[in-house]
Amino acid sequence: MAAFPRHLLLAPSIAVAGDARAAAGEEPDLPRPLGIGEGAALLAERALASKGAWVRLAELCDSVGHRLAGSVAMERAVAWAAATLRADGLDVALEPVAVPSWWRGEERVELVAPYPRRLRVHTLGGSVGTGPEGITGEVLVVGSFEELAARAGEAAGRIVLYDAPWESYGQAVQFRAAGASRAAAVGALAALVRSPTPTSLATPHTGGLSYEAGAARIPGVALTTEDSAWLRRLAARGQAPVVHLVLGAEDRGTVTSHNVVATVRGRERPEESVILACHLDSWDVGQGAQDDGAGCAAAMEAGHLLAALRVPPRRSVRVVLFTNEEYGLSGGLAYAQAHAGEIALISAAIEADTGAGEPLGFGLDLRDPATGEAAGEAARAALAVLRPHAGLLGPIGATALDVGGSGSDISPLAARGVPTLGLRQDTAGYWPVHHTEADTLDKVDPALLARNAAALAVMGWLLAELPAPLPRVSPPGP
Numbered sequence: 439m440a441a442f443p444r445h446l447l448l449a450p451s452i453a454v455a456g457d458a459r460a461a462a463g464e465e466p467d468l469p470r471p472l473g474i475g476e477g478a479a480l481l482a483e484r485a486l487a488s489k490g491a492w493v494r495l496a497e498l499c500d501s502v503g504h505r506l507a508g509s510v511a512m513e514r515a516v517a518w519a520a521a522t523l524r525a526d527g528l529d530v531a532l533e534p535v536a537v538p539s540w541w542r543g544e545e546r547v548e549l550v551a552p553y554p555r556r557l558r559v560h561t562l563g564g565s566v567g568t569g570p571e572g573i574t575g576e577v578l579v580v581g582s583f584e585e586l587a588a589r590a591g592e593a594a595g596r597i598v599l600y601d602a603p604w605e606s607y608g609q610a611v612q613f614r615a616a617g618a619s620r621a622a623a624v625g626a627l628a629a630l631v632r633s634p635t636p637t638s639l640a641t642p643h644t645g646g647l648s649y650e651a652g653a654a655r656i657p658g659v660a661l662t663t664e665d666s667a668w669l670r671r672l673a674a675r676g677q678a679p680v681v682h683l684v685l686g687a688e689d690r691g692t693v694t695s696h697n698v699v700a701t702v703r704g705r706e707r708p709e710e711s712v713i714l715a716c717h718l719d720s721w722d723v724g725q726g727a728q729d730d731g732a733g734c735a736a737a738m739e740a741g742h743l744l745a746a747l748r749v750p751p752r753r754s755v756r757v758v759l760f761t762n763e764e765y766g767l768s769g770g771l772a773y774a775q776a777h778a779g780e781i782a783l784i785s786a787a788i789e790a791d792t793g794a795g796e797p798l799g800f801g802l803d804l805r806d807p808a809t810g811e812a813a814g815e816a817a818r819a820a821l822a823v824l825r826p827h828a829g830l831l832g833p834i835g836a837t838a839l840d841v842g843g844s845g846s847d848i849s850p851l852a853a854r855g856v857p858t859l860g861l862r863q864d865t866a867g868y869w870p871v872h873h874t875e876a877d878t879l880d881k882v883d884p885a886l887l888a889r890n891a892a893a894l895a896v897m898g899w900l901l902a903e904l905p906a907p908l909p910r911v912s913p914p915g916p
Contacts, residue, residue: 478831478896479833482831482833482895484743492882498518500725504725505719505726516718516761519698529700535769537761537766539689542722543567544685545559545560552672557661564765574680575596576679576680577599578599581600586620593624596627599670604636619648623653627656630660631661633661635872641871642874643873644873645873697773699758702751703754707752710754710783711753712902713786713851714737715848717730717791717846718760727877727882728868739888741755744898751903755898760773767847770849770851785901786908787844787845787856789844789845789848791860793867794886795864801842802817802821804841804852804857805852805855807853821840836893845858861894
């Protein structure tokens, strides 16, 4: 849908009357602020009719593609986002962030016994390489950290495979994140991880690992669920699978990237802000369409629609496209640090980072900054403020409001007591392509993407327009 030029959003009669008064030397009438319900209805209508989010996502995916933090492609994405948001009428700033630069390089894992076969893999982000000669070892298959501990005496000099069936992402991802260090602690040469997904079409999932401080660093690799289950079957038959790994992964130090911060200035309290967040980086596989290109396209379109209103919301709205969420949370941590002096003025932050499925509502995360613990009483008070307005999200189908997680990039703000919300979505189509070559534009439904943009626009408007900020443990200062 075309942009909404500000001059076309003024009623003709108001514009003509204003021109007449100006010619007579009188102060022209200003358009009145929209009521909360009126503004929400207008934003929902325009967002649902617009193709703006889809156009942005298509440009990002097709013109830039994947956006690994620290890469040239990531900085092309930063430049594209800044130019697009400026054209949409937002004030744009690029805030520098130091990010790690990691290079995937060659990734080759082969079964060499009981018979040869190439395995389908992706090296885990941040992993060390093997050197050109590679690593060869017999595979020890375990289904949990507890089983690894029980069989620790068998692990030395072997390659550990964590073949843990999917229960949830939180359950599955622990092996990707900590599996290499746990395996290294018992003398393993490398760690293989079953890809964290409920369904697979022989597509491996990448993602970041975390090495424990002071622990030996061994390579970490994700296998397809199919290959992982196959190796388990071989081991169960006593056929002792042996694999050879050649990984060219390389740590290239630290480089400068940027958070893209675009602001719609508030009409009454511009120093207060509501953040619409996403992360612009992706893994270097696929196009990063759902993770998190869709979230960025939706947030950018929401910012565009808010900027096009004839009168801006009471508070400022900031669209923040964070860098390096995927392996280090560099952008989120840097933003919280750079804006530490205005934490009390950040009324709320909303993140979209679970794809482009049907929007269902929002989860609220509110914490005590002194302890970092969830603040139940304050969260209930905040939800009590929001729930009477849930009907504004009715045309979008995103009326569910409850306590829950918000988003990785805004978690450093949550830890400081800022009320944070996460856009809840149907993720059935998200986890199968998450962090894979299959995370491409064709998996995104344009109509659902428009609904996600509408949900962000309406919730952003509501939070920016409320007479008072949401309750929190430490109330905002003057």
